Structures are given as C-alpha cells and as structure tokens.
Amino acid sequence: MSKSLKVVALVGSPTSSANSRTLLLARHLLDALQARLQLDIQLVELAGIARSLGQALTRSELEPPLEQALVDIESADLLIVATPVYRGSYPGLFKHLVDFIALDALIDTPVLLAATGGSERHALVIDHQLRPLFSFLQAHTLPIGVYATPGDFEDDQAGSPALQARIALAADRAAGHLAPAGAARAPLRRIA
Secondary structure, eight states: OOOOEEEEEEEOOSSOOTTOHHHHHHHHHHHHHHTTSOEEEEEEEHHHHHHHHHHOSSGGGOOHHHHHHHHHHHTOSEEEEEEEOBTTBOOHHHHHHHHTSOTTTTTTOEEEEEEEOSSGGGTTHIIIIIHHHHHHTTOEEEEEEEEEOGGGEETTEEOOHHHHHHHHHHHHHHHHHHSOTTSOOOOOOOOO
C-alpha cells in the first residue's frame, strides 16, 4: 500500500469567515489535487492562531497549536500557500508566521502559490512578493500560481471558467511534482 502524500494548505487570512475567498481558493486547489493523488490533507488557517501569533517574538514563545501548525508546514510534501492581498501585499501576521519557519525546513519542498485580491491590479503579488519569500527559504516554488478576484467566484464556487482552468492546470503541475517515479502523470494542459 502506498503512503499518502502530506499536503498542507496555509491560508494566510488573519480574519475568520466561512465565505473567505482565500479559504475557498485553497479548498478548490486541495479538491483538484485530491482528484489526482492520494493525499493526507491538513489545513492551517492563520485566523485561528493569529492572536497568539501576534504575541510571540520567538519560536520558543509559541503556544502548542502554533508550534503544531509550524511542524505541519515544515513536514509537508507539498505546501499550498493562499493569502489575501491587503494594500498591495500579504498580511503582516502571515509574514510573521513565515518568519518562524526553520530556515532549512522547506528546502526543495514544492510550494503552490495562490492569492486573492479585490482587483486584478494585485495579481503580481504572487511573483513579486510570495515567490521571493519562499525562494529565500529554498522551497521549490511551482512556476504557476493562481490569483482570483471577487468576480471569479459565485457563492462558494469557482464560477469563472478562467479560474477553473487555472486551478486544474495548477493541480496537474503540482501532481506532476508529487507523483512517484514511473507513475502515470496527467497530460499537461494549456490555458489561453
């Protein structure tokens, strides 16, 4: 029996909301990946740990749920990072959490980057802020990222065909990095 791959989705929204677009995007990415591979999925939501995170200055000061969240992130076979964009950047508490990740913990770990924002003008956050952040940690940031705006969602679904195609393509590419050697891989998809 083959071992399940551990996929951790880090949702970087500091506020909790059942209809958070960032959480929805992360869930759609997880669903798309789970349709391709046998996975052990863990969700780390910044909203649930934000208050205690803001009080810690060193990792030794972290409360047990925060430490466990970091252990989960550091032990992922694939890390999905989804964050909202506020005023042109990711939230400060999100960066504070990333600052506690051990410097060598994510070396060569595939990281799928995703973000949500109020308009297309924030779309470059993936390449100009998230990619350098995780490249510093020597993670293998996947070449494709997924960005979504409010217009891409209908209720709790990815309603935009363009977003659906981007999620499928990102899941295909991420699965290709996780599939065992010699295993059948999904054919690459191209998006317009």
